[in-house]
Amino acid sequence: xxxxFCQTAKLRKKGSGLTDFFSILAFVLIIIVFYGIFNFTIxxxxxxxxxxxxxxxxxxxxxxxxxxNVDVGNLxxxxxxxxxxxYSDPSKKSNLEKHLVKIMDDSFGAxxxxxxxxxxxxxxxxxxxLNTGYHTCSSDIMQIPAYDGKIIEVSFNPKIESLNLQSAP
Amino acid sequence: MKKKxxxxxxxxxxxxxxxxxxxxxxxxxxxxxSFTKPIGSKQFDLFKVYSKAESxxxxxxxxxxxxxxxSVYELAQNGGITGIAGDEPSSEENVIIPNNGCGNYYGYNLxxxxxxxxxxxxxxxxNLKFLFIKKLNQYLTASPYNIQxxxxxxxxxxxxxxxxxxxxxxxxxxxxxxxxxxxxxxxEIKLPENQETFIDFTDTELCAKGTRCRLTKEAxxxxxxxxxxxxxxxxxxxxxxxxxxxxxxxxxxxRNPNSGSVCPPSPTCPHLTGKAVDIKIKEKIDWxxxxxxxxxxxxxxxSGEKLHxxxxxxxxxxxxxxxxxxxxxxxxxxx
Numbered sequence: 001x002x003x004x005f006c007q008t009a010k011l012r013k014k015g016s017g018l019t020d021f022f023s024i025l026a027f028v029l030i031i032i033v034f035y036g037i038f039n040f041t042i043x044x045x046x047x048x049x050x051x052x053x054x055x056x057x058x059x060x061x062x063x064x065x066x067x068x069n070v071d072v073g074n075l076x077x078x079x080x081x082x083x084x085x086x087y088s089d090p091s092k093k094s095n096l097e098k099h100l101v102k103i104m105d106d107s108f109g110a111x112x113x114x115x116x117x118x119x120x121x122x123x124x125x126x127x128x129x130l131n132t133g134y135h136t137c138s139s140d141i142m143q144i145p146a147y148d149g150k151i152i153e154v155s156f157n158p159k160i161e162s163l164n165l166q167s168a169p
Numbered sequence: 170m171k172k173k174x175x176x177x178x179x180x181x182x183x184x185x186x187x188x189x190x191x192x193x194x195x196x197x198x199x200x201x202x203s204f205t206k207p208i209g210s211k212q213f214d215l216f217k218v219y220s221k222a223e224s225x226x227x228x229x230x231x232x233x234x235x236x237x238x239x240s241v242y243e244l245a246q247n248g249g250i251t252g253i254a255g256d257e258p259s260s261e262e263n264v265i266i267p268n269n270g271c272g273n274y275y276g277y278n279l280x281x282x283x284x285x286x287x288x289x290x291x292x293x294x295x296n297l298k299f300l301f302i303k304k305l306n307q308y309l310t311a312s313p314y315n316i317q318x319x320x321x322x323x324x325x326x327x328x329x330x331x332x333x334x335x336x337x338x339x340x341x342x343x344x345x346x347x348x349x350x351x352x353x354x355x356x357e358i359k360l361p362e363n364q365e366t367f368i369d370f371t372d373t374e375l376c377a378k379g380t381r382c383r384l385t386k387e388a389x390x391x392x393x394x395x396x397x398x399x400x401x402x403x404x405x406x407x408x409x410x411x412x413x414x415x416x417x418x419x420x421x422x423x424r425n426p427n428s429g430s431v432c433p434p435s436p437t438c439p440h441l442t443g444k445a446v447d448i449k450i451k452e453k454i455d456w457x458x459x460x461x462x463x464x465x466x467x468x469x470x471x472s473g474e475k476l477h478x479x480x481x482x483x484x485x486x487x488x489x490x491x492x493x494x495x496x497x498x499x500x501x502x503x504x
Contacts, residue, residue: 019177020180023181023183023184024180027180027184030187030188030191038195038198041195041199049209049213056216056220060220063220063224063227066227067227084231084235142224143228143312144227145235149307149311150311
């Protein structure tokens with residue numbers, strides 16, 4: 001092919017244009033062929049940096065919320081303690097919800113829909129009431145101790161996309 | 170004309186070079202094997218571990234807070250007196266309720282009597298420390314993180330401030346391969362305070378969660394034999410305490426002095442030799458079976474504790490062997 005390629009070039013004398021054309025064509029074809037070979041044999045892997053960094057940011061936000069001090073009946077305690085308290089005394093649940101909604105509204109904006117999950121219990125910001133869709137807890141769970149030594153699982157989903165809100169399972 | 174001829178070969182040459190480079194690259198990458206982790210994932214793993222460590226520290230902080238609150242409450246209910254247990258949390262059966270010297274009145278412990286003044290602030294502080302450690306250990310054992318128990322040196326500062334300084338740091342595996350087994354392999358180590366070769370079997374199947382497990386090679390080999398026998402009997406063994414440093418023994422002694430169940434800190438203490446273990450059966454509480462398994466491989470039990478076994482030339486072990494020679498009968502328990 002190369003010989004023919006050169007002969008053609010000699011015949012035309014000013015045949016460098018044709019050579020360039022074939023070469024570029026061969027170049028592109030080689031790239032495509034090798035792309036296919038690399039993909040099939042060595043393979044690629046998907047890595048969503050956005051998803052990864054969101055997961056880390058969410059867990060740090062969750063930790064910040066748990067460390068936030070609040071006043072509960074003239075007693076200062078952090079949210080983690082209030083969660084533990086409401087776990088052993090359900091009458092404190094309303095207090096916990098009130099404080100959590102306020103913290104989330106202040107931090108992420110009242111129009112935004114964020115969910116804080118304590119076990120199966122979901123605590124939503126006021127922004128979530130605008131959408132009646134399906135809200136999920138984050139899969140990044142953190143464990144905190146309860147007073148009786150049991151483990152309470154908490155998670156935090158700070159930004160629920162409007163698309164998710166519309167799609168119920 | 171010459172220039173034009175050479176320019177004819179320029180582009181084909183580029184194509185040929187490209188083919189050579191790509192073929193070479195393909196061969197090199199094929200030798201390396203396929204990518205198991207994407208580029209950048211290790212950096213994210215590092216961030217994740219940082220986040221996990223922060224969560225673990227937060228768990229410890231919260232546990233310490235609750236443990237202190239509960240200890241103060243419990244201690245106040247008993248007038249500053251507490252049941253002093255043996256040196257291990259699992260030896261609950263050995264709890265001794267001490268008499269503070271003044272007795273009690275209708276269930277309330279007395280601080281003063283006509284002839285006695287039993288109010289001792291230092292004793293109360295020790296009792297508080299003891300209760301706090303006991304409760305904190307319970308929280309840490311239940312934790313989802315691998316947090317070591319008995320890993321803090323405590324100091325009570327004015328009022329009720331307890332400052333705990335970790336003896337050993339928390340360990341997190343940054344680039345842990347998920348395919349590898351959870352248990353670590355035992356490793357041979359040298360301790361600066363002891364000439365013998367030690368085996369560190371922390372985080373192995375034989376070591377209880379949150380415990381630092383080290384024994385002399387001889388004792389460890391014997392323990393492996395015991396584990397084999399245990400497995401044949403359908404159970405498995407778990408060490409709750411092995412080698413201790415003088416500092417660690419001091420901490421235990423301070424919180425429970427002169428109780429008879431903790432050895433006064435000295436290099437001859439059984440746990441300080443690396444030839445003594447506190448051990449239990451993982452699946453159930455069966456002291457008879459435990460004793461049978463351990464004695465089959467030559468361990469000698471201390472009569473004061475059902476979970477404490479010694480081997481390989483400790484003072485008690487030597488006494489047992491001497492007694493064996495005299496009586497001609499196997500001695501598996503010694504005082």
